[in-house]
Amino acid sequence: MNTKKLIGKTVLIVEDDPKIRNLLKIYLLNEGYEVMEAVDGLDAKNKIEDFDPCILILDLMLPKISGEEICKWVREDLNSMMPIIMLTAKATENNRIQGFKLGADDYVVKPFSPGELMGRIEAVLRRTASRCGKISFSGFTLKPAKGEAWIDGTKLELTHFEFKLIHTFMQHPDQVLSREQILNLIYDNHEKAVSDRTIDVHIKHLREKIKAHSSKEYIQTVRGMGYKFVGL
Template structure:
């Protein structure tokens, strides 16, 4: 069971104790609750146990690399937890690969701790909807944790279904076209994805929700798309 942390919690994953201590001092001075891990295996354990609000992630780590951890967070956990990569890998390819894995920002060593604090605040502002939770008449989603519930009962959603539900709950009452959904949910212009694929995912999402409640949260707007009924 995850332990709920108070305030703005940050997990710093860094095998260099000097850098880890420096970052911790600045974070603590800014009012953050700081967790630490010095290798990839411990980092995974900390993420599962504490579910921090944001992850500061070195890439060259013992145990498991930062790339493996980021891939695990995004794909296996299905978590949208904000991730800032803090690394000595400075090449353009490394930066691009980091963003493709799902990083929200990429900071190269040596770095300015003051600038890192500003970047953390910027990422948290930009990803505010991915922390905390969204709730509408019994339906709750916790984006950073990758959890969705109906009246407290968990929904077993695929990664795509979770992203769909999150998108709908961010835009209650707003009609979303299939094209908008495609552009937002599916990255890298996946060739196999079509508007029909969206319909299938939404159908499956509806069926899973209706197993828990008769309320029709996701409504079809003929000729236009779909909308989330918040009330």
């Protein structure tokens, strides 16, 4: 099994068929993606608003709100360029043309090969890399271009150094970093302006801000070694 973690690659599967949803989840997890699931259109809207996934795998024939409506809402109401792959039994050329007009980046017809879909996901993400300039793990999302950090839809108010810290941790998930390594990753060696022990104070403050919005211990202390960001 592939154990790599693809930074910033959170996939939201919107599919009401549990067999298809579970099959896709197995393949995506095996490829290192973080996976979220929605069982209908309303569930999808809520998860898109709360978690801002990196790519959307969207069935069109959904309960409550159709996939076409979701796609139109993402593009027009949210004004989002989130990559979208439509997954549907609608196989005519007109259906595909309509899907692309609504703003889909790719269109996959059922029944499909999971392996082919994984290839299409990779291709779409390569083409749209500039749209997904964020890192996301288990409800914690960082948007470096905007300097924003979010937990479960709530924006954290971080200092400049705290943001640099969490950005560094999230770029190295599940990896123990010493204080010296953290400083080297944040600064060029000749630009260090923070001592090793000052790191502890900043991490303490960062943890307090995270704890106010989540019970998950994202930043763990590894005794005698340093700190580790736990992504899952």
